[in-house]
Amino acid sequence: MSFKNFPMVSRVIFGRGSFNQLDEIIAPKRNGREAPFIFYVDDVFKGKSWLTSRIPLAYKDKIVYVSTEEEPKTSQIDELVESLILEFSERPSGIIGIGGGIVMDIAKAVSIMLTNEGETKDYQGWDLVKNPAIYHVGIPTISGTGAEVSRTTILTGPERKLGINSDFTPFDQVILDPELTKDVPKSQWFYTGMDCFVHCIESLNGSFLNAFSQSYGEKAFEICKEVFLDDKLSEKESQEKLMMASWHGGMSIAYSQVGVAHAMSYGLGFLLGVKHGIGNCIVFDHLEEFYPDGVALFKQMKTKHNIELPQGICKDLDDEELDIMINVALSLEPLWENAIGKNWKDKITPKKLKQLYLKM
Structure with missing residues (x-):
């Protein structure tokens, strides 16, 4: 019999205040001034400077606030990817998701779709992704979904609700900072x-x-x-x-x-x-x-x-x-x-x- 060879998150940092190390963690992954880091952030943090002021922006880096009123859709991922391609001359250095399962799924999906052709809905299923995703980091601000460690992204497509389950889905880096969960209702x-x-x-x-x-x-x-x-x-x-x-x-x-x-x-x-x-x-x-x-x-x-x-x-x-x-x-x-x-x-x-x- 053959055994499944599973991927894992290759790097993880845990501890109260570890979010402050984000800059030193991602800096070596920067591919030049024209290749930004894109930070997808749950929009509940808009105006919450205790978190947003600590996001290490440089050059053309950008924060994109994401509504979590609805679960992510495949069409939404396509729009986010297209907007990055239109706005920046170079592919991003990395995608960082800061939020709950929805935001982390968006970060994982965008990082995959930046290197794989076609529409996101074409990759809903098991092991359909051909090319490795770009560098992506998960930073959960609520605990339970397991999205920070899983090899899937939950997406609602035109025909079904199904994840992109692939060996390229898991994050390259996860930051587990329990302090970030302090305001969860x-x-x-x-x-x-x-x-x-x-x-x-x-x-x-x-x-x-x-x-x-x-x-x-x-x-x-x-x-x-x-x-x-x-x-x-x-x-x-x-x-x-x-x-x-x-x-x-x-x-x-x-x-x-x-x-x-x-x-x-x-x-x-x-x-x-x-x-x-x-x-x-x-x-x-x-x-x-x-x-x-x-x-x-x-x-x-x-x-x-x-x-x-x-x-x-x-x-x-x-x-x-x-x-x-x-x-x-x-x-x-x-x-x-x-x-x-x-x-x-x-x-x-x-x-x-x-x-x-x-x-x-």
Whole structure:
């Protein structure tokens, strides 16, 4: 048998205040004065000088503020790439994403599309990217998505919601500075943290599980329980631990796969624009049949943090709309195979998914 040779983030720096080293980290990668660094920054940081004043701009470098109201679209990536090609005479020295999963996915996708021809939608899928991306750096400002470590980018295309899964997707450098997560609103902290928790449950209960993904998944799972159920942690400890859980959870699914909650959440995201973290929560709340212990723990965490999830978001959808979501979910075959096994199609039918969606 042949074994998959996985890429990893080649360099990572961790610690409170490590963001201040960004300049010395990226300076050696500069390809001259005409080749800028492009900083994609979550627009919640507009006017927040405690972060923006520390971005090391020089020459033609540029900050591009990105709205995270919606998940990134393939058309949006095409527009961002085109604007860089039109504005600068030389290809950027590097792309730096500062924000949550959405911003990091945008940074990863743009860095790939600057070296690969065609439209972004042509690369949605597994191992379709031919050329290495340009140098790209991920700096998470919220913990849980695992986007800082994964080999995918979650993108909504004209036909489906699916990532660019490739060996060229992972960042060349990641900066994990827990201090950057200090202003995250409570509900967002919970939803994104639960993305990590669900990664662990789906990886540890999946048929693709191996010793490598298991060691990361078990560690992330333990940290999530500590962060969301233990009252003894200080705020700083909680920030640091959740950042580590996110990394380990991301590593766990990088070497295995996610499952039912993610597949169905992609359907909600594609049709209704439900964001990934809260989408996972809405779906996972109804998956006792697949992950009984995990869902019980999730409900405990939800109660402890007084989180009220939206109810009945699918009840007024017509059959055509439900079919769109069902088809998006069913197209994610590796996720179903991991969750249910090789014969997943016998158990996971459109009728079954319709019943589940109507509960949400």
